[in-house]
Amino acid sequence: MKPNRTTTKPRMTEQRKIVLSAVRKIRRHPTVDEVYTHVRRRLPRISLATVYRNLELLAAQGLIRQVDFARPQQRYDHRLHDHYHIRCVQCGRVDDVPIDPFSALEYDAKCCGDYRVLGHRLEFYGVCPTCQKRKDNRPPRTQKASPRLVSARVKTVNNRREGAE
């Protein structure tokens, strides 16, 4: 997506409406392909690219949510003890969070469904100090572009203000 300075006014097109209703209708957390398949029952000529486009836009508008921080690249950690991470939504940087891991959580989760719970991961997200200093929203060159996250940030910024200073 390109950073245009236009007065972006998204139009709720027929395709977009149907994509949205598809995500809402499919109970579980659908993949893009599942949405695509579902939508095509009503719009057989819709393009997969249109589904991608609209899902991203709907997420940026906060009408739906992306489940994952699907960063383009996997990261590795040499620290083997349980700990949590914080990730910069702009540049993808990941740091450790030195708070103690919970132990009761898995028990709590066990009471729902028949999953055999193996563990959990807790991840914070925010803006790293480096990105806070940057005026524009471009990710630094050390990081491959991650358009999805950048657009998601627009949404989260509206909802923040947890512990305002």
Add this chain to the structure above:
Amino acid sequence: MKPNRTTTKPRMTEQRKIVLSAVRKIRRHPTVDEVYTHVRRRLPRISLATVYRNLELLAAQGLIRQVDFARPQQRYDHRLHDHYHIRCVQCGRVDDVPIDPFSALEYDAKCCGDYRVLGHRLEFYGVCPTCQKRKDNRPPRTQKASPRLVSARVKTVNNRREGAE
């Protein structure tokens, strides 16, 4: 041709040792490319595939950790209220976990680093009821393969495409 009993005894080769030490040496959570770049200073001829292979193997051995559940496909959620998920490590299925979201967590995390914390996500992982019933470890065909997560298991069943249906 038959992948029977796994006398699988991984050899700690020079390449593997250096990949491991690279992950340990790079303080932050490195991407594959960062590891590759670092390793090449000592082994200029090493293949990127070797780095991928060794990172996966080291993670399967528990010597390092993968930071993300980098599922191949992004998933979407129409539920907008804060809630947590549980994900099946075998088939990738995602369900909601009806425990109350924490509110103090972001405050706790704030005390470390200069991140501006926007929120958090908590994800459980385990084995879904369907996969618990399955004897083999193959993911169901409704799910695109998730090589990274299941690879440790899949490897023993190797070379067998699930084409026979």
Add this chain to the structure above:
DNA sequence: TTGCTATCAGTAATGATTATCAATATTTTT
């Protein structure tokens, strides 16, 4: 209407990862 721009379908390109393969290295068995 005229111009602007969002959106579309279709398709090509991208980028991360995985698979394949022949060659080499290491272990195991004889």
Add this chain to the structure above:
DNA sequence: AAAAATATTGATAATCATTACTGATAGCAA
């Protein structure tokens, strides 16, 4: 030690999800 079996490697092709590009179309504002 030789032979057999298996693991590993480098190089490269293939895959798969996602993104970018294209020319056409349609809604909105002046």
